[in-house]
Amino acid sequence: MGSEAKAEVVRRLGADAVRVGYEGFAPEVLGLTGGTGADLILDSVAGPVFEEGMRCLAPFGRLVVYGHAGGQAGSFETRLLHRQTKAVIGYSSGHYRRSRPELLRPSVEAVLGHLRRGEVRLEIGARFPLEKAGEAHALVESRRSVGKVLLYL
Numbered sequence: 001m002g003s004e005a006k007a008e009v010v011r012r013l014g015a016d017a018v019r020v021g022y023e024g025f026a027p028e029v030l031g032l033t034g035g036t037g038a039d040l041i042l043d044s045v046a047g048p049v050f051e052e053g054m055r056c057l058a059p060f061g062r063l064v065v066y067g068h069a070g071g072q073a074g075s076f077e078t079r080l081l082h083r084q085t086k087a088v089i090g091y092s093s094g095h096y097r098r099s100r101p102e103l104l105r106p107s108v109e110a111v112l113g114h115l116r117r118g119e120v121r122l123e124i125g126a127r128f129p130l131e132k133a134g135e136a137h138a139l140v141e142s143r144r145s146v147g148k149v150l151l152y153l
Contacts, residue, residue: 006146009123022049026056037061043074050074059084066091123147 037058125147
């Protein structure tokens with residue numbers, strides 16, 4: 001979590017535990033899980049964050065890498081995968097959209113259904129008219145945005 005403001009939004013949305021900062025989170029995750037580790041880790045940062053995630057990934061756990069915001073690649077000891085039946089998976093919705101759109105459609109429909117029924121709520125942090133798209137992009141790029149940033153006509 002990048003800032004206390006963002007952490008507060010996540011708490012309000014119901015998170016059991018929230019932490020500001022990425023460095024050295026594995027001991028905290030292991031403590032929160034009784035030493036077992038996390039069953040699922042979603043990593044958009046990579047680099048040292050990926051490596052820290054591997055340290056606290058539970059046996060049979062899955063680590064999904066869907067970005068590299070930190071600008072560095074992560075690495076790990078492959079023996080950890082088969083010894084504890086762990087998996088590392090790469091994900092890109094853009095690649096799905098281009099290569100296998102028919103596989104993406106059921107997931108998108110399910111998520112939209114959850115949104116329609118109010119089971120999932122999007123946090124809207126800012127709205128910009130389309131002619132101010134540059135300002136919206138600057139806000140996102142600054143990493144000060146909290147929630148989704150929307151453009152409208």
